[in-house]
Amino acid sequence: MSVHISQEGPVVTITIDRPEARNAVDPPTAAALFEAFHAAEANDEILAMVLTGANGTFCAGADLKAVSAGARYEHRKHGPMGPSRLLSDRETETPGVSLSKPLIAAVEGFAVAGGLELALLADMRVASKTAVFGVYCRRWGVPLIDGGTVRLPRIVGQGRAMDMILTGRAVDADEALAWGLANRVTPAGEALAHAQKLAADIARFPNTCMRVDRASAYAGWSMDMDAALRAEGDRGRIALIAGSQAGARRFAEGRGRGGDFDAI
Secondary structure, three states: OOEEEEEEOOEEEEEEOOHHHOOOEOHHHHHHHHHHHHHHHHOOOOOEEEEEEOOOOOEOOEOHHHHHOOOOOOOOOOEOOEOOOOEOOOOOOOOOOEOOOOEEEEEOOEEEOHHHHHHHHOOEEEEEOOOEEEOHHHHHOOOOOOOHHHHHHHHHOHHHHHHHHHHOOOEEHHHHHHHOOOOEEEOOOOHHHHHHHHHHHHHOOOHHHHHHHHHHHHHHHHOOHHHHHHHHHHHHHHHHHHHHHHHHHHHHOOOOHHHOHHHO
16 A cells, blocks of 8 residues: 555544655555545544655655656546645535645655645645755656645745746755745654644644634635635634634633643
8 A cells, every 4th residue: 555544533644655656656646645635534533634755755746657657647536646636725524625624744855846745735844854845846847736836835925936946946944944834843753743743732622613714714815805804704603603602611711821722
C-alpha cells in the first residue's frame, strides 16, 4: 500500500509511502489519497487530519516516470494528485468536494512540485529543519494544476508566490517560516509528532464553532467585503445557536480563562 492511515483519538494521519520514488504520487496513489480524505470527512469521530510522507520526505510531486510510461491521472473525480481540488469553505460535509475538517501537513524533506501543492492544501504546515519547498516542476515544463497557482499567492502573497513559481528555486524551512509558508519549524524528524499534537489540541475546541470560522475564512476570498461579512454572520449564527449556551456556562464556571486550555 502506498498510502497508510492511522487514527489516534479524533486525529487521523494519512501517510504517503513510496520510498522508491521519494513519495511521488502515481495514479493509484492519487486515488488512494482521495479515498483516504473522503473517508476521513465521512467519519464523525475524526475532527482533525494530518498529511505526511514516510522515510524523511513529504512528497516529490507527480511520478514523472509513470507519466513517461503513459500513466494517466484522473482529472474529473478529483485532482491529479488526489485530494487537491477538495474545497475548504464548507462547514458541513459534502462528500466528494468538501474538506471541512482542519488539515495539518507535517513536512520532512522535499515538498516540491505536486508535493508542494498537497502541502498548500493544508490549513497549516509544520516543517522540520530538513524541509525544502519548491516549484521543481518548472524544470520539466510541467504546470501547477493541483491548486499551486491559486493557494500559494493566498498564503505567501503574490510577489513571493511569483518568486517561487517563476524561478522554481528551493525555499528552506527558515525562509518558509518567514514567509508564512510554514507555520512551525521543528528539529529534524519531529514534524509529524508536532503536527499530531497540534491537530489533537485543535480537535479539543468546540468543533462547530471552529469549523464555521475556518469555512468563513476560506469563503471570504471569493466574495466582496459586504457579502463576506454577511456570510460570516450567517455562519456564525449556526455556531451561536449550537454552542453559545454551553460555552457561556463554561466561562461562568471559570473554565478556559487565563489561557487555561486544559480546562476546555
